[in-house]
Amino acid sequence: MISTSTIVGILLGALLGIAFPIILLVYYRRTQKISWKAIGVGALVWILFSQVLEKAMHVYFLQFNQTTVELLKTPFYYALYGGLAAGVFEEVGRWIGFRYWLKGKRAYNDGIAYGVGHGGVEAVLIMVSMVATNLVYMTMINAGTFESQLGGKVPADQLAQIKSGLLEHGFAYYLLGGFERIPAVLFHIALSLVVLYGVRSGRKVFLLYAILLHAALDFVVALLSKLEVNVFLLESITLLAGILSLVFLLKPAKRWFSQQESLPPNGNSMGSNL
Structure with a gap:
């Protein structure tokens, strides 16, 4: 039987995960007038590169190619594959977004806007999908129809x-799942600025840095999840990544872009606020 507190936990967790990127969007729109176009491109790139292109590759390697299906049953290889796939697809997508679709929007605030769109749409869709699926399953379990219907x-x-899993996890687990989106969004914003700086300066090595950072975090999280380590240890790693991302946003990233103010941003003007 799924308790009422568990259901409350999953709803509050989803609300937290969805609310944070919306709050960021409203705050930065009001205070910095961040670009709607950069927000939209960030969201579009995540959907196209993560949910369409990357998932198409997963279908092949995780379902149809029997060699890789067997290989990726090993937690280490599964985590390595997943981390690299996410890093390559999402960061190359970021690079393409800034390089070709946001040619006139390459200021610090445009990197923030892109990251809010990229990380925000991920948070909203993951939370909505998780809540919808889990609530349906929980309703079936409580009604005693779970096995018969599925x-x-x-x-x-x-x-x-x-x-x-649904029976074992309680209020704190699902609330923590929503909280996880906060450092995840901050991490996406930080990576967006790393990639944007690389585009502005014409230094592709920053794309490599972003891929490796993204892959490393996803690898550690995926491996520890497969090994079923304590969820609080797992979330502490994500939290650390979020804190480091926030520090980067407030200090080094601002310094990087302020030092480039007198330089032409790779042949294009600074980002506008439209």
């Missing part, structure tokens, strides 16, 4: 794993 659609071992 038995013919999902393998028995996977079905049992889903059910046990």
Whole structure:
């Protein structure tokens, strides 16, 4: 039986995860007049490169190629593959977004706007999807129809794993899941500024830095998740990444861009606020 507190936890967690990027968007629009176009491109790139192109590759390597299907059953290789895939697709997407779709919008605030769009749409869609799916499953469990309704659609071992997870996890777990989106969004904003700086300065090595940073965090999180380590240890790693990202946003990143103010941003004018 799924308790009421667990359901409250999943709803509050989702609200937290969705509210944070919206609050950032409103704050930066009011105080910095960040660009709607940069926000939109950030969201579009995440959808196109992460949810379409990257997932298409996953279908092949995780379902159809039997060699990689077997190889990626090993936690280390699975985490390495997942981290590199996310890093390459999302950071190359960022580079393309700034390089070709935001030619006139390459100021510090445009990097912030892009990151809010990229990390924000990820947070909203993940939270909405998680809540919708889990609430449906929880309703079935409480009604005693979970196995009868899903038995013919999902393998028995996977079905049992889903059910046990929903029964074991409580209020704090789901609230923590929503809190996780806060450092994740900050991390996306930081990476957006790293990539944008590389585009502005014409130094592609910054794209490599962003790929490696993204891949490293995703690798550690995925590996520890596969090894089923304590969830609070797992979230502490994400929190640390978020704190470091915030420090970067407030100090080094601002310094990088302020030092370039007198230089032409790779042949284009500074970002506008439209």
